[in-house]
Amino acid sequence: MALSISFLMILSLFASASLCFSQKSNGGYLYPQFYDLSCPKAQEIVKSVVAQAVAKETRMAASLLRLHFHDCFVKGCDGSLLLDSIGTIISEKTSNPNRNSTRGFEVIDEIKSALEKECPETVSCADILALAARDSTVLTGGPTWEVPLGRRDSRGASVSGSNHNIPAPNNTFRTILTKFKLQGLHIVDLVALSGSHTIGNSRCTSFRQRLYNQTGNAQPDYSLDQSYASQLRTGCPRSGGDQNLFFLDYVSPTKFDNYYFKNLLAYTGLLSSDEVLFTKNKESMELVKQYAENNELFFEQFAKSMIKMGSISPLTGSRGEIRKNCRMINSH
Ligand code: HEM
Structure with a gap:
């Protein structure tokens, strides 16, 4: 009897571990309510800045949607795309898919500074990209969805990752x-x-x-x-x-x-x-x-x-950081 109970316990441990693993691989660490307590107005702030930018220029919706894609395909959705070339960092903005092409970085800056005023060092640049992509889709007449949140920002960029991972228009x-x-x-x-x-x-x-x-x-x-x-x-x-x-x-x-x-x-x-x-x-x-x-x-x-x-390899927990400025990593 005791043996079968402990067998059952081990079995259920395995079951919950594998559930945990499958949630993890689906980006289960992320969840839509992530900022509900720490920055309840976060989503509202992102939406209002995106709405203003798209009202000024409709194409901005497309440009912001694309930024999330180009971020996620390089080292995961970690805001690496947003870093400028400073010190040892070579910006992904200089890669073939991004050079003279990706745009909307000023809008991301504007969202970030509004969020820093409301709740400093709380909302990641990677999450801003995910929310701005959703809001841009909705504003142009597309579907909506709840955005899983809780991504953290990288402390590095990868130009070669950008050149290799993002498909080119002439690829087979x-x-x-x-x-x-x-x-x-x-x-x-x-x-x-x-x-x-x-x-x-x-x-x-x-x-x-x-x-x-x-x-x-x-x-x-x-x-x-x-x-x-x-x-x-x-x-x-x-x-x-x-x-x-x-x-x-x-x-x-x-x-x-x-x-x-x-x-x-x-x-x-x-x-x-x-x-x-x-x-x-x-x-x-x-x-x-x-x-x-x-x-x-x-x-x-x-x-x-x-x-x-949006769930590709996010940095969560204590990995990465919450950048104060999306263009540069925080100094020590
Ligand atoms: C399937 C492989 C893909 C290829 C080869 C590709 C390639 C391109 C190219 C070459 C452009 C025009 C860039 C320029 O000439 O400046 C473009 C624009 C765009 N792409 Fe893709 N793309 C792909 C997938 C995606 C995905 C997955 C998304 C979003 C989830 C996306 C969103 C966009 C948007 C919204 C634009 C317009 C951006 C603007 O007007 O600023 N693309 N893409």
Whole structure:
């Protein structure tokens, strides 16, 4: 009898340990009420600064959403992207995916200084990015979700991590999927999260190679609608105009909806990395079709995948720190 009771106790210990482990691997250390006691107004403050910034310039919603992605894919969601080059730190802002491209850092600064006034050294820069991404999605008409919180900030940055982990627009489908899998994300996350390209802009330099062949002449790219391609060529010449901007979703560029997927079906996706989701893999093609048909399904999966992406290797407990200024680590 005593033996079977202790056996049962050991079994239940194992069960709770494995539950603990599975919560941990899902970012279970994070929870939405994290600041409820320490900074009850935190979420309200983030939302109000984001709302003001987006009211001033709609594109800012897209730029802020992207910052969370570029943060999470490099050493986890730890605010490493926000560090400037100071001392031994080389900023991730200098990496290929970020240089002349990521923006919105001043808005993050503004949120941080408002939060420092309300509750000093309490809310992390990494959490600010996660909240700003959610608020930006909602403000442009997308789904909402409760953001798990409690991330802490890194004391370092990784330019090489940024160059290697963040997919490039000319990567193959396989490479892009591998880069997502390395972060613990799956094909559904890849397709749903790519739906972020329903808002925001891209520079000519990010998709030019789809418009011209190696000799520089217009070429028929059969995964790109030809009249759309010729329109793009007028603003994105074979040389020059690298920084010229184009909508990622030309139908409803400032509205968070499923036109991104509808465009892919019509071969009017802008980036090669967008179009390959529809043309290079059966499973992702099915998902693109489903999201193009069913906006609710897209919204539901998007929210789930954002929570998953936001849970990539957070620093919790006593690891990392709460930066006073998102651009620099705290001094000793
Ligand atoms: C699947 C792989 C992805 C690739 C290859 C990719 C690539 C790109 C590129 C090249 C741009 C334009 C940058 C420029 O020319 O300056 C862009 C913009 C953008 N990306 Fe992605 N992206 C990917 C996934 C994601 C994900 C997962 C998110 C968010 C969760 C996201 C959010 C955005 C947003 C919102 C913009 C517009 C930013 C703005 O207007 O400032 N992307 N992306």
